[in-house]
Amino acid sequence: MRELTFTAATREALSEAMDADPRIFVVGEGIGVRGGNFNTTAGLYEKHGPMRLCDTPISERGFVGMCAGAAMTGSRPVVDFMFFDFILDSMGELINQIAKMQYMSSGRLSMPIILRGCIGIGNSSATHHSGNYYPIFAHLPGIRVALPYSPADAKGLFNTALRGDDPVLFLEHKSLLNMKGPVPDGDYAIPFGQANVLRNGTQITVVSMAFMLKKTIEVCDKLAAEGISIELIDPRTVNPLDIDTILTSVHKTGRLLIVDETFAPCGIGAEIAAQVVARGFDDLDAPIARLNGVHTPTPYSPALEAAVVPDNVAIERAIRDLLAE
Amino acid sequence: MTTAANPTAPAFASDSTLHALDSAAHLALYRGMLVIRRTEEQLARAHQSGFIPGACHTYVGEEAVATGVCAHLDRKDAVFSTHRGHGHALAKGVPPREVAAELFGRATGCSRGRGGSMHLFSPEVGMMGTSGIVGPCILQATGAGYTFKLLNQPQVGVAFFGDGAVNNGAFHEGLNLAAIYGLPVLFICENNMYATEIAFSYATRNTDVGARGALYGIPGVTVDGNDIMAVYAAADEATKRARSGGGPTLIECRTYRTRPHAEGMRDGGYRSLEEVDSWKQRDPIQTYRARLLAADKATADQLTAIENEVKALAEEAIEFAKNSPYPDPATASEHIYHA
Numbered sequence: 239m240r241e242l243t244f245t246a247a248t249r250e251a252l253s254e255a256m257d258a259d260p261r262i263f264v265v266g267e268g269i270g271v272r273g274g275n276f277n278t279t280a281g282l283y284e285k286h287g288p289m290r291l292c293d294t295p296i297s298e299r300g301f302v303g304m305c306a307g308a309a310m311t312g313s314r315p316v317v318d319f320m321f322f323d324f325i326l327d328s329m330g331e332l333i334n335q336i337a338k339m340q341y342m343s344s345g346r347l348s349m350p351i352i353l354r355g356c357i358g359i360g361n362s363s364a365t366h367h368s369g370n371y372y373p374i375f376a377h378l379p380g381i382r383v384a385l386p387y388s389p390a391d392a393k394g395l396f397n398t399a400l401r402g403d404d405p406v407l408f409l410e411h412k413s414l415l416n417m418k419g420p421v422p423d424g425d426y427a428i429p430f431g432q433a434n435v436l437r438n439g440t441q442i443t444v445v446s447m448a449f450m451l452k453k454t455i456e457v458c459d460k461l462a463a464e465g466i467s468i469e470l471i472d473p474r475t476v477n478p479l480d481i482d483t484i485l486t487s488v489h490k491t492g493r494l495l496i497v498d499e500t501f502a503p504c505g506i507g508a509e510i511a512a513q514v515v516a517r518g519f520d521d522l523d524a525p526i527a528r529l530n531g532v533h534t535p536t537p538y539s540p541a542l543e544a545a546v547v548p549d550n551v552a553i554e555r556a557i558r559d560l561l562a563e
Numbered sequence: 564m565t566t567a568a569n570p571t572a573p574a575f576a577s578d579s580t581l582h583a584l585d586s587a588a589h590l591a592l593y594r595g596m597l598v599i600r601r602t603e604e605q606l607a608r609a610h611q612s613g614f615i616p617g618a619c620h621t622y623v624g625e626e627a628v629a630t631g632v633c634a635h636l637d638r639k640d641a642v643f644s645t646h647r648g649h650g651h652a653l654a655k656g657v658p659p660r661e662v663a664a665e666l667f668g669r670a671t672g673c674s675r676g677r678g679g680s681m682h683l684f685s686p687e688v689g690m691m692g693t694s695g696i697v698g699p700c701i702l703q704a705t706g707a708g709y710t711f712k713l714l715n716q717p718q719v720g721v722a723f724f725g726d727g728a729v730n731n732g733a734f735h736e737g738l739n740l741a742a743i744y745g746l747p748v749l750f751i752c753e754n755n756m757y758a759t760e761i762a763f764s765y766a767t768r769n770t771d772v773g774a775r776g777a778l779y780g781i782p783g784v785t786v787d788g789n790d791i792m793a794v795y796a797a798a799d800e801a802t803k804r805a806r807s808g809g810g811p812t813l814i815e816c817r818t819y820r821t822r823p824h825a826e827g828m829r830d831g832g833y834r835s836l837e838e839v840d841s842w843k844q845r846d847p848i849q850t851y852r853a854r855l856l857a858a859d860k861a862t863a864d865q866l867t868a869i870e871n872e873v874k875a876l877a878e879e880a881i882e883f884a885k886n887s888p889y890p891d892p893a894t895a896s897e898h899i900y901h902a
Contacts, residue, residue: 303705311691343678347684403901
């Protein structure tokens, strides 16, 4: 199968969708002639021009609110934030307007808007270019939150976002953007709320997401050589969350570890743990374990930055500790 | 505080518009204002009687603005409004009974009981929502303009907002975005001199909202918002400009709400009763009525017939609301997602 980078895969999805649907347009800073800070729209301006590849002033609240009104009136905006941290200047438009609009209008308005951008700690991005934020958004009714890992998943999930009528936050970990992977030819879409089981195993279930998956896969493969059997699950979307796949796995393994780059308090791991305890308590042979990034703003120095994110050693230790319980 | 803080703006083509419009057009405008007034009088009464469980911000005194602007719109034009939005919804064509039923929290309300006064939705007639948050309507109307330009449709987006919104960042960002993209949008500022109970003259050192258009490189005008002819003329020019690709316009309509910020709140304290009375003397409906008669644009019989018909319409709206069922509790979490 051909190989594409994560960014090339989403760009292909966007390009194909824009060819097919004249209602789709992209807004953002530098997504026009420049093609996007992360090349998310490279080559599209030449094809579609300035109304469909709309460069904006540094006016996040303004263009998010504008795109809300656009989506309400029949077009299909894609907001490209570059760094997802920038969405924080538009939280009122997102939470009070975009997320609630379909409900407030009793379903007579749809809200087909994609808000995309890169997340994640790495490359000394420091505090304003490294946030993850997805537990905050997963808390809210009215928006979908996709967190793809592989290029193939990125294209399939982006296609679902492009074709649906709900607001979607599409979060792209910056350390994944240039990673290559196989991407199927032809058209396909991956539904939201369907976890991907990356490794089948019997002794322990590990849920991991986004860039943490790359590290977790490396650890799984190392431990597999020792005969340790790990079931590795990528939820792919955290709203909706495919809890059934996790429960089925825990029924088999009796042990659950959640590996997540972002904070533990009120986080995705806390939600998964609560649901598994509620519905799968009798399947558990050990306490549910979480391995998270440190509950702190992101530091700049490489020495400090490395200290706040789980690494392969920490993941391996967490798995071994849970197996010893 | 006196009316001098907000002097009556110059008549914007008011007399020439009065003479240019035919009787049918005038009677429609008169009826439009009266539908808002009579419906809201009923709503205020219903609020006092406990039929309205939530907030009720009336538009009494400001009817000329919504009516004069919406006269230039059809169902496909998109209106985005504020917490003081009954007038906009009614002027855009939402039936009084659907507005009343929504405030009563009934299943037959225009938002099916999910919204109340501050979330009136009727996309079928281009009423894209009133809002409990001050400012977003400016951005959303800009977005509607973006859709219409992108898809080559002849419609316009219209934002109604108060003086309280113009010191909010959404005003700055929305007008700037609409300006740089040349979008078909009308920004209608209803300057009623108070944001809740904070005087506009306190909240800004420059109370000339119309002049702010120039800051964004777009036309900006100020009109007497109690003079429906002035509002009508300004909105006529702005909608024609927008529909012909000329971009957005800011229109400041200087007006006044003669009832409290919200039903159940105090009337004075932050403003003098003399000030309230002076604006009641300039009631937009009574003023217009007198001008129509003086200019022979309508007969007393014609106006009386409209008054009787609208009175019955407003009373029927309340009866409809009272007799409507509440929504099924089992539907409380429906419509969060499309799919």
